[in-house]
Amino acid sequence: MSAGIDALKSALPEGAWTQDPDLIDPHLREWRDKYFGQTPIMLTPRSTDEVAAAVKICAEHKLPIMPQGGNTGLVGGNTPQGEVLISLKKMTAIRDINPTANAITVEAGATLQSVLDAADAADRKFPLTLSSQGSCTIGGVLSTNAGGNHVLKYGTTKELVFGVEAVLADGSIFNGLTSLRKDNTGYDLSRLFLGAEGTLGVITAATLKLFPKPKYVQRALIGLDSAAVAVSLLEPFRAGGRLAMFELMPSIGYRAVVDNFEAVRDPFSDKHPWYLLCDWEVDSEEDGLSIAENVIGHALENNTVKDAVIAMNETQAAELLSIREHMSAGQKFLGGSVKHDITVPIDKIPEFFIRADAAVQKVIPGCRPVGFGHFGDGNIHYNIAQPEGADKEQFLANWDALSQPVFDIVDTLGGSISAEHGIGIMKRDDLAQRASPVKMKLLRMIKTALDPDGIMNPRVMV
Ligand SMILES: Cc1cc2nc3c(=O)[nH]c(=O)nc-3n(C[C@H](O)[C@H](O)[C@H](O)COP(=O)(O)OP(=O)(O)OC[C@H]3O[C@@H](n4cnc5c(N)ncnc54)[C@H](O)[C@@H]3O)c2cc1C
Structure with a gap:
């Protein structure tokens, strides 16, 4: 191993690697404090060519590699146990934004928030929102096929990608960057890397799909007696195709948030067993109010729903969302x-x-x-x-x-x-036990075809 590490140190420019424990430490512990790791070296390449050079050396020396983005993953696939850690955090450029093609090309280390902001500045929407968006990266969200709050309308990350650029396990570079909506020239190779959790290569950039920015977002928070009521509300709430968020919170989680975070306020005077947070993307404030008042009013009349707060401006809408955004953090108080x-x-x-x-x-x-x-x-x-x-x-x-x-x-x-x-380390055994033998065989065949020496995130998924 030490020959390989020495080769990495001499091939990469100064500043593109470190063995300083203080600098590496935050990358070895994850958000839930469930996994703690170790690495002989952390690489921080600044370009696709530097990633390729590093992976080539790792391949020659059969050094295992773990790519890392924002380190917000929740299944242990981002915590190294002796792998060379490749952090993409210095590859943050927005390479191109093309409003006509509704496409944005970004480097893998760009945070999701920076992409949301860039899309917004171009009067477009990138419809992926997670509570971790300030830290998680495009490489990470693609590699985990992240979901978030808007899947209902826009799909998971897989559906938001035109193509990727990735460094393969032998150090070669696959360039699948495109904004073509139609390209039937063989297997959809970019898609292989989506949800692959770094087991097939290192994503270095991606071209993502943009959408028209909704003119107005109407938000409401609703108090319910049961999850069954939420099922019954889905159909009337999504009529017209404008429902973009439908998030459920139980009383125990809701209280853990509103009772513990000073910045978060409970807008209800009564307590409810369940809460539902909804967004409708509409053409105007009037449309939003009319839809919300109509469907919620109907549910209140027939006693399906107990109480509701309809946001009347952006500040109120942000306050309601912040309850949902604190749900994960709030559970630490339990x-x-x-x-x-x-x-x-x-x-x-x-x-x-x-x-x-x-x-x-x-x-x-x-x-x-x-x-x-x-x-x-x-x-x-x-x-x-x-x-x-x-x-x-x-x-x-x-x-x-x-x-x-x-x-x-x-x-x-x-x-x-x-x-x-994703699967990560946490669910690897469960996947092996519960997936069909044919699915496991196919997963392993793909892994072996793209990574014959098994150096790419080898403890993860398969
Ligand atoms: C508070 C909180 C809320 C969250 N909410 C959601 C949510 O609503 N929906 C959701 O889906 N997830 C959610 N997550 C999980 C997490 O944010 C996502 O999984 C995110 O996609 C991880 O991105 P990351 O950049 O932090 O990746 P990391 O944690 O760094 O890595 C995750 C995995 O991707 C691999 N990887 C990272 N970058 C690359 C790359 N460039 N090339 C190849 N492989 C790579 C890693 O090896 C690892 O296996 C949440 C996490 C937190 C802490």
């Missing part, structure tokens, strides 16, 4: 939490909650499920907080014992054990 990112057919969500809540109570009586998230996509972050007063570490030792019954229920409902966070 102590240790076992996390799941699952998806089931939307109409099966209420059944999922009933069965999963009962199953986890059998494992740890008194544990507190906090199922929230992208209800409109069938995607629930089914987190389980420790029983009040329990020992955090002891509780977290039950991670697998709590997860297996949850995943069993997901499987019987025809769902997926990873909706948007």
